[in-house]
Amino acid sequence: MEQIAQWLAKFQSIDRRIIYLCVSIAIALPFIVTIRLPVIPTLPTQKFYEAVEKVPKGKVVLIAADFDTGTEGENGPQVQAVLEHLMRRRIPFVIIGLAIQGPQLVQNYADRLAKKYGYRYGQDYVNLGYITGGQPALERFCRSIWQMIPKDAKGTPLSEIPLMRKVRSANDIGLVAEFTGAGLLGYYIQTFWGQFKVPLAQGCTGIIGPEQFPYLATGQLSGLMVGLKGAAEYEALLNLRREGYRRMMPQSMGHITALLLIFLGNLGMWLTYRRRQIRRL
Amino acid sequence: MFEPVRDSWLNIALIFMAIFISILVLAAIHSSPPQFKRILTVVVVFFAGLYFPVEFYIPRHNFLTPFRDSVSNLVQVLAAFTFGLGVVNLVLIHGRHVLRRTTNLPFSLAFFAGFLLMTVVGFIQRYSPQLWAKKAGSGQVVFWEGMHKLLFEGMLLPLTSTVFSLLAFFIVSAAYRAFRIRTLEAGLLMAAAIIVMLANVPVGTWLTSWLPAEGWLKWLRLENAAIWLTTQINAPTQRAILFGLWVGALGAALRIWLSLERTFAAGGR
Numbered sequence: 001m002e003q004i005a006q007w008l009a010k011f012q013s014i015d016r017r018i019i020y021l022c023v024s025i026a027i028a029l030p031f032i033v034t035i036r037l038p039v040i041p042t043l044p045t046q047k048f049y050e051a052v053e054k055v056p057k058g059k060v061v062l063i064a065a066d067f068d069t070g071t072e073g074e075n076g077p078q079v080q081a082v083l084e085h086l087m088r089r090r091i092p093f094v095i096i097g098l099a100i101q102g103p104q105l106v107q108n109y110a111d112r113l114a115k116k117y118g119y120r121y122g123q124d125y126v127n128l129g130y131i132t133g134g135q136p137a138l139e140r141f142c143r144s145i146w147q148m149i150p151k152d153a154k155g156t157p158l159s160e161i162p163l164m165r166k167v168r169s170a171n172d173i174g175l176v177a178e179f180t181g182a183g184l185l186g187y188y189i190q191t192f193w194g195q196f197k198v199p200l201a202q203g204c205t206g207i208i209g210p211e212q213f214p215y216l217a218t219g220q221l222s223g224l225m226v227g228l229k230g231a232a233e234y235e236a237l238l239n240l241r242r243e244g245y246r247r248m249m250p251q252s253m254g255h256i257t258a259l260l261l262i263f264l265g266n267l268g269m270w271l272t273y274r275r276r277q278i279r280r281l
Numbered sequence: 282m283f284e285p286v287r288d289s290w291l292n293i294a295l296i297f298m299a300i301f302i303s304i305l306v307l308a309a310i311h312s313s314p315p316q317f318k319r320i321l322t323v324v325v326v327f328f329a330g331l332y333f334p335v336e337f338y339i340p341r342h343n344f345l346t347p348f349r350d351s352v353s354n355l356v357q358v359l360a361a362f363t364f365g366l367g368v369v370n371l372v373l374i375h376g377r378h379v380l381r382r383t384t385n386l387p388f389s390l391a392f393f394a395g396f397l398l399m400t401v402v403g404f405i406q407r408y409s410p411q412l413w414a415k416k417a418g419s420g421q422v423v424f425w426e427g428m429h430k431l432l433f434e435g436m437l438l439p440l441t442s443t444v445f446s447l448l449a450f451f452i453v454s455a456a457y458r459a460f461r462i463r464t465l466e467a468g469l470l471m472a473a474a475i476i477v478m479l480a481n482v483p484v485g486t487w488l489t490s491w492l493p494a495e496g497w498l499k500w501l502r503l504e505n506a507a508i509w510l511t512t513q514i515n516a517p518t519q520r521a522i523l524f525g526l527w528v529g530a531l532g533a534a535l536r537i538w539l540s541l542e543r544t545f546a547a548g549g550r
Binding site: 019024039134147214226227229255 | 333350353357360361407433437440441449450453454456462471478479481482483485504511515519520523
């Protein structure tokens with residue numbers, strides 16, 4: 001018994017290389033063995049879904065792609081799920097981004113999905129590209145999109161894009177869906193929500209999720225999708241099993257490994273403490 | 282406020298003239314006495330900081346409103362300048378490594394190769410996609426567009442995702458070392474972390490899925506317990522932190538605006 005306790009006590013100082021190996025194996029395992037577990041949508045994600053459902057006819061949705069390739073793992077599946085929902089409802093959308101790579105990434109997703117739903121660039125969706133200048137630039141965008149961005153990301157004048165003929169200011173936008181891994185929500189609350197009362201919904205990375213909940217409680221956010229779990233939940237609401245769901249299994253295993261290692265570390269610490277106490281007696 | 286110039290050559294000439302004048306002004310400021318530089322900074326910061334609140338608080342369409350777009354343009358131009366500064370800084374640092382042939386030479390060469398390749402391909406793809414390329418047939422893409430796709434989606438995306446995913450390993454390692462239950466507070470934190478971590482993955486929801494979805498027992502389901510923790514415990518705390526944070530930010534902004542911040546107004550002295 002003493003020998004087992006001695007062996008278990010070693011778990012309080014596991015070499016970091018062993019930890020890395022455990023995490024690698026845990027994350028890789030679901031790619032080899034198929035594991036299916038239920039995803040139950042939570043209230044914040046359901047609210048996001050309902051916000052898209054409530055977009056009035058004749059208005060467009062603004063997709064604010066404020067993320068880059070670093071957080072694509074979480075934000076990517078979120079945007080794809082929302083784009084799929086928009087296309088199912090035949091809602092046109094406009095892409096912008098306060099991050100350089102975001103609009104390009106979202107357009108790639110939109111181009112892929114467009115083939116399935118018969119969406120056409122210029123008619124049903126437009127990419128206005130990267131916006132520099134932060135909050136003042138967004139404020140100007142709200143007042144006059146045409147003055148702020150006279151050409152789309154491809155360099156086509158907005159006057160030649162059929163969809164943009166009916167989209168002139170924030171009053172023509174039915175919902176702003178922001179996807180980000182950074183704290184840029186304040187800019188949108190100060191402009192779209194604060195001055196034009198355009199509903200906002202956000203898809204954020206898991207790490208900044210807790211910071212966004214106060215805005216959901218106040219009603220400044222109509223919906224919130226947190227992390228990869230949020231994407232998987234949105235897919236569940238759409239009866240889909242795409243990237244969000246697929247990536248959930250490696251994340252599940254990663255979380256379990258982390259909890260297991262924390263438990264072993266505490267067990268090792270507790271056994272060492274107990275042995276010391278026994279020796280003193 | 283200003284109508285854009287239609288003649289493209291005149292436009293280019295005006296851009297170069299603006300750059301030339303900017304360089305002259307910057308050189309003149311650079312060579313001026315420190316006292317003058319300080320006064321100039323204080324005056325510019327004061328008036329720039331005054332514009333937005335005054336324009337916002339005076340009822341709409343006041344005498345400052347017509348300048349709103351021009352000021353917004355100025356902010357955009359200044360923001361664009363920071364990109365230029367970033368590029369100059371990177372080129373200087375890596376150029377030094379290349380010229381001095383330090384141990385970082387391979388990394389600096391990799392930087393220049395990646396930077397130049399992405400810039401050249403990006404510009405050609407954007408402005409002259411047919412350059413030296415065969416006409417694409419149906420279902421094919423033009424060479425430069427394909428090249429851009431390869432660099433962006435084939436290299437940049439997986440590279441940055443790989444670097445970002447390394448966080449998973451470091452976070453698990455750090456959590457293993459840091460989460461030791463030595464006090465009651467640490468125990469409570471651990472309990473909350475277990476609930477939220479498990480609820481954020483399907484395994485957690487599966488573990489308590491046998492509990493009823495209605496009635497008081499539903500709050501024992503991990504996903505509901507996590508939502509309760511996040512919205513009833515975390516959200517008010519976050520709100521309190523945010524209030525404190527923004528009051529502090531307002532104070533800091535006022536100090537900068539009035540040039541009371543010594544590190545900012547006195548050049549660090």
